[in-house]
Amino acid sequence: MTSPSATDAQPLDFERVAYYPGDPILGLIDLFAADEREYKVNLGVGVYLDEHGRLPLMQAVRAAEQSLAVDPGPRGYLPIGGTVGLARTIQGLVFGEGLVDLDTVATIQTLGGSGAVKEMADLARVELGVTRVIVSNPTWANHRAILEGAGLEVGTYRYYDGVGLDVEGMLADVRAAAPGTLVVAHACCHNPTGYDLTTQQWEQFAQLTAERGLFVLLDMAYQGLGDGLGEDRAAVEVFARTGQRFAVANSFSKNFGLYGERVGGLSVVCDRADEARRVRSQLCRLVRTNYSSPASHGAALVQRVLDDQVLRADWAAELTRMRERIVAMRAALRAGLEDHDLDGAFVTEQRGMFSFTGLSPEQMLALRDDFGVYGTEDGRICISGLNDGNVEHVAGAISAVS
Numbered sequence: 001m002t003s004p005s006a007t008d009a010q011p012l013d014f015e016r017v018a019y020y021p022g023d024p025i026l027g028l029i030d031l032f033a034a035d036e037r038e039y040k041v042n043l044g045v046g047v048y049l050d051e052h053g054r055l056p057l058m059q060a061v062r063a064a065e066q067s068l069a070v071d072p073g074p075r076g077y078l079p080i081g082g083t084v085g086l087a088r089t090i091q092g093l094v095f096g097e098g099l100v101d102l103d104t105v106a107t108i109q110t111l112g113g114s115g116a117v118k119e120m121a122d123l124a125r126v127e128l129g130v131t132r133v134i135v136s137n138p139t140w141a142n143h144r145a146i147l148e149g150a151g152l153e154v155g156t157y158r159y160y161d162g163v164g165l166d167v168e169g170m171l172a173d174v175r176a177a178a179p180g181t182l183v184v185a186h187a188c189c190h191n192p193t194g195y196d197l198t199t200q201q202w203e204q205f206a207q208l209t210a211e212r213g214l215f216v217l218l219d220m221a222y223q224g225l226g227d228g229l230g231e232d233r234a235a236v237e238v239f240a241r242t243g244q245r246f247a248v249a250n251s252f253s254k255n256f257g258l259y260g261e262r263v264g265g266l267s268v269v270c271d272r273a274d275e276a277r278r279v280r281s282q283l284c285r286l287v288r289t290n291y292s293s294p295a296s297h298g299a300a301l302v303q304r305v306l307d308d309q310v311l312r313a314d315w316a317a318e319l320t321r322m323r324e325r326i327v328a329m330r331a332a333l334r335a336g337l338e339d340h341d342l343d344g345a346f347v348t349e350q351r352g353m354f355s356f357t358g359l360s361p362e363q364m365l366a367l368r369d370d371f372g373v374y375g376t377e378d379g380r381i382c383i384s385g386l387n388d389g390n391v392e393h394v395a396g397a398i399s400a401v402s
């Protein structure tokens with residue numbers, strides 16, 4: 001057999017490569033920065049902003065960073081799945097005490113919550129033979145991209161009906177899912193709607209997934225920003241009580257303000273300790289093929305804070321203040337809308353950083369173009385972008401386009 005000649009060889013055809021216009025949410029950053037108006041409000045990108053409209057550096061994180069800087073160590077590779085110490089730290093935050101036998105939980109450190117979703121999707125497809133996943137309609141925009149990128153067929157289950165939760169529709173769609181389907185659900189602070197299930201509704205959901213032979217991934221990216229660190233793991237507690245296998249993706253981006261450090265975790269609840277060891281080994285194999293090993297600096301900050309009783313208490317107190325500010329801004333926006341004779345009850349019925357306003361894409365564009373208020377075209381706004389200086393303007397702008 002002869003090799004092709006130089007004249008027969010075909011170069012890679014980059015003319016076939018389409019242009020990627022960018023992420024629609026992150027693209028709002030560029031649009032906002034380019035807006036030359038003196039008065040503008042960024043309610044688009046999902047990061048926590050303080051009362052001055054700035055991304056804060058949490059004091060506990062600052063203290064941890066300063067302590068690490070006193071005696072800096074080498075920057076070697078972490079183990080593929082992260083350190084055992086951080087895995088136990090993640091498990092303690094996600095599951096609390098006594099909820100599950102932690103030896104039966106396979107936990108790895110991941111590249112943020114996004115990396116956790118990707119690793120679970122890869123495990124489901126490669127090791128468990130899963131071909132289909134269903135997500136809430138609507139869901140975080142990047143869920144679909146990550147899951148499709150892992151080779152899964154992505155469908156949806158009903159969740160928001162334009163007014164609030166469509167629980168009956170959700171349960172009907174989950175009931176119709178084929179056994180072996182992966183189901184992604186938001187554990188708390190649903191993104192983008194802000195509507196969460198009650199404990200009773202979670203119990204219905206969990207019982208149904210167990211009966212239908214479905215595997216659930218709880219995406220818990222906002223623990224502590226809904227009702228509290230313990231309260232926000234209510235869904236985890238419900239699933240643990242059913243005794244079924246399930247997984248939890250958690251992130252330290254929001255509740256630690258470590259967005260750029262990409263620190264998160266994936267915990268897969270198994271039946272036995274030997275099963276958890278095998279699952280973790282395969283997760284590590286998948287990490288090795290994806291990004292080799294996780295990042296070290298952000299992980300060291302998280303572990304330093306959560307392992308130190310004083311820093312952990314300071315962090316929890318500051319997280320509480322962040323959550324209380326979000327709740328206060330929800331109340332202020334509701335009052336502002338009602339001052340304009342609009343029904344603002346939905347704002348305080350929702351939880352977490354986001355609110356689904358019910359505004360159309362055309363109305364959201366009018367908010368941006370006419371009033372300098374930036375939100376996503378699906379009607380989502382980031383509540384933490386509100387403060388005492390802009391909430392009245394935002395309420396008036398919503399009134400004007402409604």
